Structure formats: C-alpha cells, structure tokens
Amino acid sequence: MASILVTGASGFIGSAVVRHALASGHDVAGLVRGSGRLPPGAVEIPGDLASPPWEDIARFSPERVVHSAWISTPGVYLESPENEAHVDWSLRLACGLAERGVRRLLVLGTCIEYQTLQGVCSEDLTPIRPSSTYARAKARLHENLNRDLAGTGVGLSWGRVFYPYGEGEHPARLCSSLVARFRRGETAELRTPDSAKDYIHIDDLAAAILTVVTSDSTGAVNLGPGRG
Numbered sequence: 001m002a003s004i005l006v007t008g009a010s011g012f013i014g015s016a017v018v019r020h021a022l023a024s025g026h027d028v029a030g031l032v033r034g035s036g037r038l039p040p041g042a043v044e045i046p047g048d049l050a051s052p053p054w055e056d057i058a059r060f061s062p063e064r065v066v067h068s069a070w071i072s073t074p075g076v077y078l079e080s081p082e083n084e085a086h087v088d089w090s091l092r093l094a095c096g097l098a099e100r101g102v103r104r105l106l107v108l109g110t111c112i113e114y115q116t117l118q119g120v121c122s123e124d125l126t127p128i129r130p131s132s133t134y135a136r137a138k139a140r141l142h143e144n145l146n147r148d149l150a151g152t153g154v155g156l157s158w159g160r161v162f163y164p165y166g167e168g169e170h171p172a173r174l175c176s177s178l179v180a181r182f183r184r185g186e187t188a189e190l191r192t193p194d195s196a197k198d199y200i201h202i203d204d205l206a207a208a209i210l211t212v213v214t215s216d217s218t219g220a221v222n223l224g225p226g227r228g
Contacts, residue, residue, distance in 0.1 A: 001024075001025050001026050001027065001215055002026050002027070002029050002064050003026070003027040003029070003032065003060065003061060003064070004019050004021050004026050004027070004029070004062060004063070004066065004070065004213065004214075005028075005029050005030070005045075005057065005060065005062035005064075005065045005066070005102075006021070006028065006029070006065075006066045006067070006111025007030075007031045007049065007065070007066070007067045007068055007069035008031070008067075008068040008069030008070065008173065009029075009031055009032050009037075009038060009042070009068075010030065010033070010034075010037040010038065011068060011069070011072065012072070012164070012168045012169055012170065012207075013068045013108065013164060013202070013205065013206070014066070014068040014069070015038075015168060015210055016166075016168070016178070016202045016203065016205065016206035017066055017068065017206045017209050017210065018030050018038060018039065018042050018106045018147070019039060019084070019206065020206040020207055020210050021104075021201070021210055022039060022041045022042060022210075024068050025160055026211060026214075027043075027060075028041070028042045028043065029043035029045050029057075029060040029062065029160060030042055030043070030044060030045065030187075031043065031047055031048075031049075031052070031053075031057075031069065031191045032044055032045070032046060033046070033048055034045075034046065039079045039162050043060055045057060045060065047151065048069075048087035049069055049086065049090065049093055050085075050089055052092075052093055052096060052102070054096060057097075057100065058100055058130065059120070061101070061104065061182055062102055063102065063104065064103075064104040064106075064213050064214065065097055065102055065104070065105050065106070065139070065213075066107075066108070066209060066213050067090060067093065067094075067105065067106065067107045067108065068108045069086075070083075070086050070108070071083060071086060071134075072082060072170075073170075073173065074170055074172040074173055077080050077134050078128045078132045078134045078135075079132060079133045079134070080134070081133075082135065082138035083133050083134050083136075084133075084137060085142055085205075086137060086141075086143070087137050087141045090107065090141050090145075091141065091144055091145065092144055094107075094149060094154075095148060096155070098149060098152040098153070098154045102154060103153060103154055103155060104154070104155045104157075104213060104216075105145075105149070105154055105157070106154070106157040106158075106163050106209065106212055106213040107141070107142070107144055107145065107156070107157070107158055107159070107224045108162055108209075108223075109138045109141075109158050109159060109160045109161065109220075110134070110135055110138050110160060111138070111160050111162045111163075111198070111224065112130065112131070112132065112134075112135045112160065113128050113130045113135050113138055113139045113142075113160060113224070114126045114127070114129070115128065115129030115130060116129075117125040117129065119225050120226070121160075121222060123160070123219070123220040123221060123222055125161050137140065142158050142220070145158075148216050150199060152171075155216065155218045156194075156219075157217060157218055157219065157220075157221060158219065158220040158221070159208075159209060159212060159220075159221055159223045160221070160222050160223060160224075161223045161224070162197070162198040162199070162222065162223060162224030162225075163197045163198055163199045163200065163202055163206065163224070164199075164200050164201070164202050164205045165199055165200075165202065166200060166201045166202035166203060167202065169202070169203065176201070190211050196223055196228030198224035198226065198227065199225070200224050204225070205223055208223050209223065216217065227228075
C-alpha cells in the first residue's frame with residue numbers, strides 16, 4: 001500500500017481516483033478548494049496549484065502523486081488563457097514535490113496531443129501535433145517535466161486520457177447530455193454520426209490511473225480502451 005496525493009481531488013477524474021485508491025487500501029490525500037468535498041477516509045488538504053500548502057503536503061508525506069487538476073469547463077477549456085498558468089503551476093508543483101521526497105508522479109495529459117485520432121494512436125509512433133491551446137499546454141508541460149525532473153530520482157508517467165464518461169461528468173459533455181435528453185423524452189442530433197472515439201468509463205479510467213501510479217513504469221501511456 002502507498003500514500004497517494006491527488007490534485008484536483010474533487011473533480012470528475014480526481015474524485016474517482018480517490019474513491020478507487022481508498023477502496024484498494026491506500027492512504028489518500030486530496031488537494032481541494034474548500035472542505036467537506038472528499039469521502040470519509042481521505043485527508044483533505046485545502047489549497048490550489050497557484051500556492052500549494054507545502055506544510056500540509058509534507059505532513060501527509062506522499063510517496064506517489066496523481067496530478068489531475070486543470071481547467072476543464074466545456075466550451076471554455078480548449079482555448080482558455082488559464083492553460084498557460086496551469087503549465088507554470090504544474091512545473092512548480094512537480095519541482096516542489098521532488099524536493100520533498102516524492103518518487104513517483106503521474107500527470108494527466110490528453111489524447112488530443114496527437115496529430116490525429118484516426119485509427120490507433122501509439123505512444124511511441126504517432127506524432128505529437130496539438131492544435132488547441134489546451135493540448136499545446138499539456139504537450140509543453142510534458143516536455144518541460146522531462147527536462148526539469150531529469151536526475152531528481154522522480155519516476156514520471158504521462159497519462160494521455162481519451163474520452164471518459166460516467167457519474168460526475170459535466171452535464172454539457174456528450175454522454176451526459178444525451179442521457180439527459182433521453183430521460184426528458186427528447187431526440188438528439190449528432191453532427192458527426194460517422195466519427196468514432198475511444199470512450200472509457202470513469203471507473204475504468206480511475207483503475208487504470210491507479211495501476212500506473214502504483215507501478216514502476218515511466219513515460220507516456222494511453223488511458224483508453226483502444227477501440228472506437
């Protein structure tokens with residue numbers, strides 16, 4: 001068992017990781033804004049990426065960290081200037097964690113870092129050609145983390161998340177909006193009915209994240225089912 005810190009612990013992905021880590025018997029702390037947002041058994045560490053509460057983090061003494069905090073509001077996040085701030089905050093967070101003895105860090109990236117999502121995306125072969133502010137910020141963070149953490153002893157994994165859905169998803173996202181429409185007895189119009197994406201249930205994504213962060217593997221890994 002390990003002590004695991006999760007940033008963005010009250011968000012869609014982060015909260016699922018916290019639940020799964022607790023169920024697996026790990027000691028879990030979550031960096032959250034406010035209080036009373038985590039399930040029983042998890043240690044709440046109030047704060048944000050701009051000014052991490054280092055004393056509280058050191059008190060918990062995490063061995064492994066899942067960094068999921070990022071702007072994700074539908075219709076906003078893809079071109080938001082806040083993406084640039086998240087790059088800087090994340091770099092400072094990673095360096096601070098390294099200085100405090102963390103030896104395993106999993107940072108969540110995105111599948112849209114890839115040049116194309118046509119067919120199978122290989123971590124080692126598919127070119128990285130991000131086309132949105134969000135994806136470019138993620139790709140740049142990955143490059144900078146590889147540079148800044150070199151020689152620190154921190155094992156870095158980069159999880160390229162595909163398309164999660166399930167309980168807790170923002171109601172404006174595709175799967176949740178479809179469910180809401182059908183429950184109201186409404187029909188839905190699909191603008192691109194022939195497109196295919198890798199959708200992964202949030203519980204499966206959380207389990208995959210937990211598998212990666214508790215392993216000794218490093219480098220980029222796709223977090224998706226592998227089929228459209």
